[in-house]
Amino acid sequence: MSDVIVIGAGPAGLAGAIASASNGLSVTVLDEFIKPGGRLLGQLHQEPSGEWWNGMKESERLFLEANNLSVDIRCGVSVYNLEKDENLWNVHTNIGTLTARYVLVATGAAEYPVPVPGWTLPGVMSIGAAQVMTNVHRVQVGKKGIIIGANILSFAILNELQLAGINVDRIILPEKNSISGKAGEPEEVLKTLLHAAHLAPSPLMRFGSHFMKNNWLRKMAIHFYPKSGMKVNGTPLQLRIAAVEIVGKEQVEGVKVANTDAAGQVIPGTEVLYEADFVCIAGGLYPLAELAAVAGCPFEYIPELGGHVPCHSETMETPLGGLFVAGNITGIESGKISMAQGTIAGIAIANHAGKVSSTIDQQLQQAVQQVRSVREQATIQFNPEIDKGRSKMKEIWETKFAPLDKEYSHKKIV
Template sequence: MKQVEILVIGGGPAGLCGAINAAKAGAKVLVLERNQELGGQLIKQTHMFFGSEKQHASTRGVDIATILFDEIEESKNIEILKNATVLSIYDDGVVTAEIDGKYTKIRAKRIIVSTGASEKTLAFPNNDLPGVYGAGAVQTLMNVHGVKPGDNVLMVGAGNIGLIVSYQLMQAGVNVKGILDAAPTIGGYLVHASKVRRMGVPIYTGYTVKEAYGKDYLEKATIIKLDENWQEIEGTEEDFDIDVLCISVGLSPLGELLWQANCEMRYVGMLGGFVPVRTENLETTVEGIFVAGDVCGVEEATSAMVEGYLAGLMAASSLGYEMIDFEERREDYLQQLKSLRSGHVGDKIRAGLDQVTIKTEAAAI
């Protein structure tokens, strides 16, 4: 059985930042990543980030990934195992995983779960035709493998992801015929919507997909307008000749391991689904299990990274490893998260967090 001080499950932005901070504090860290590459969503993101200098504002996601990779490589306290799928977290703290095809047991003193989220889908006739993709799959094809998913695309979802991926498709020479969203207004930032509108792409709000068509692959899709009760309005159909239908209708936190570990979970729609109850220090109701990133509730990658730093700091501290400026760092991370969730854009996130955050004396200082 492999013995580790801190086990990080998931090598995306939250997990990498958690590992970096825990290692800086002096703890020995093992990171398990199920894919063959680290970085999660960062290696797909060619757009520049918002936020402050601390959150790598004006830096592209792929470049932020490189910065984190360099820090990981320089650390003597971090071990990385890729192609490693965690199977279970047992009551006695033992974690099992399949690593390069071999069944492995790991006993960790502390665990940081940063498993991220999965894409939601949309129900309509023929939604399983080849050519119907999730936005994450399209980003992987284009930005990781350099493969165009098709020639003519209809984007479903006008949130930040849908708008950003639409722009990236156009940069790759793909014809984006339109963007639609069932909501009456655009969900993403107006700066992203303005970019695609300036390039002549129409945005249809209050519309959904009625049906997709094709024999062996996607050839056409019909959209239809919705009324104020989200019911289809007959006679408002529009057809699009396309070979790609890109679905970007949100994410669901991947909390299966937390359920298995008996962490208290609550359904909070504003955070994407079932999320763990935790302290402001990101420790769950099971002592020694911390969380960070989209598994806590779907937000931007900037928030995931800050949560990762906080979780790494607190997991290491719980083992007796404390940086000289521990209190300053902790307060700084909490303030960064507060800032990222401020304003009208963060209303839903703040309301959702109020339902799952346990106030502690340490967090109240």
Template sequence: MNQLVIVGAGPAGLSAAIAAAKNGVNVTVIDEFMKPGGRLLGQLHEESNGIWWNGVDEATNLFNEAIEFHIQFQFETSVHHVKKHSNHWDIQTDKGMFKSQALLVATGAAEHSIPLPGWTLPGVMSIGAAQVMANVHHVKPGHHGIIIGINVLSIAIARELKLAGVQLESIVLPSCNLLNKEASQPGVVFQKLAKLAHLAPSPLFKMGGFLTNKLSFLEKLVVRSFPKNGLKAWGIPIQIRRAVIEILGEEKVEGVKVADITPSGVIMKGTEKIIDVDFVCIAGGLYPLTELIGVTACPFKFIPSLGGHVPVHNEQMQTPVEKLYVAGNITGIESAKVAKAQGKVAGLSVAHDLHYLQDHNAIDDAVQHVKKMRDHALIQFHPDINKGRNELNGASITN
């Protein structure tokens, strides 16, 4: 029997495995992909200090360290059920049953989609899929595309695609429907972008974001006067006053129909036009991938600033279910560095609960490191992340 099974070999899972194994815990990591790293494998961006964050290198370094501590890996293995017994967990996979004293779920996040006419055509994909194609498999998703959905994820990946030599027409909004009201509202989108002004690639963006954050009355004025053709970031037009009405094509993507929209997101009749593209990326944002932990007795709490429903847990990454732990984006959408730091906390908590941990200050130090990583994160997916974390940490944990 394993002492710890971790589901997910992303930054949280790998970091947790290393922390636990360093303290003598026998660890097995299960992941459905063919190699370790999770979302790290697609990440490539420049830090504020000018140093490039290369997710492939980060994943390789973590995996090599894990191998040094004799951690076992089961790749290309899907977990479809887990069951708690009095003194162990059964983890059912398509490669057989694993048994473990403790279970850590680090399954990460999935992408929301944005349904609109034509979205099932070949050539339409999530922004994350395009990122994986370009940065992991080194295959261009197409020659000339457009991104639907303006958020921190779409803008970050748009730059990665540009670095990969992919031509992007623009980043635009989806037309409004019942399922994407917030994502289609120029005012709401601009408000979120303004919170990220410190990441803007030009002084004009930075100054505009700074002023609107300080002087809220400017927000409506800026949205009303925002150029229809958008403002460019890394040469890519960001158009908060233009929306895609329909994706066009017979057997594959051949173009999109776009139209100008009012500050409240209403289509302006007579402004429709067709743009030729051969692929479309949809960026609806991320949500915690919680289906597996949903089959346990772990309770959930709905916290919008964390991405939706998240499993109840404390700062030590323990859930109310004995010997069940979580780490990474399943606990709320944040950066890979935060996920990595959370993984270390979870691994140390497992080692402590299994009576292996000798340094009793280690967990407290690791928890403080998580907070430091959060406060200094280059990208925050929601401006109220700390509020959400405080709300979640107020939940009662009884082991």
């Protein structure tokens, strides 16, 4: 039996395992995927400094570090239930039930599905699926693709597909409806893209992004937005074109699209068919938190964090004794934040376990500061109001849960 079971071998889970193991705890990491790294594996982009962020290399580095600390990493293991029995957590998996005093749930995120008629055809996949197929498995997802959904994730993966020589013909929006919501409204999409100014589809818009925060200018911009789109790295981004239906017999053959007005309403009689052999649906990410839910953890709905998140403190503890969370389960941010949060959780677990070295308080303080500084230095944010979301959770913790914390004298981090 290990002291700690970490669920998820992504950046948060591995960093957490490393921090716990460095403080003298025995750690087992479980993950469903065929190799450790989580969604870090497929990440590949150039930093503003010109250096490449290569998720595959980062994953290997974390894996080796964990391995050197004798962390037991088991891939291909699915966890389907989590429950507490006296002082021990039972982690139910496809290889049996494992127990530990401490559990770190670092299950990451999942993609919001955006149902489009015909989306069940083979050849339609989530944008993340295309990323994994391309950068992890190194298999071409197709010869000519269409991305439905314009957001930071789809732009990042568009870039990765292009790097691998995959032809993405265009990016269009989902048809506006009650499920696609703002993702189907050209003006709203433009607004969110402008928050990530350097990702805006043209130098003109990048230049204008400061002014475009003005409502009137933005309305004008989307009104005069060209039908043919503006190019993102050579691929047209067509904010005024909506996917009406994905068509094909045995697999994807194309996407039926229509022109829309500035609010995203389809203009009747404008339907045409764009040929494609693959389609990527990009609906954005939400915290993958089912295991925290079945464990009985209280939740809060915080849109800035990506949806429903388990209640947690800044030191990654939940209201359930021995249960910790880190990474995208706590809110959608970059892999670097996940790693920094994992480190906090790993140290906090060691602290709870009484592995008190003279430096543990200092380690914890530093780890919390590290998350803040990584956030400040982030070049892009999935949600521009992430700070607001984090503050909401901090306040909820301090008013609802911190006073109840008897097991451990909670040291306030300043």
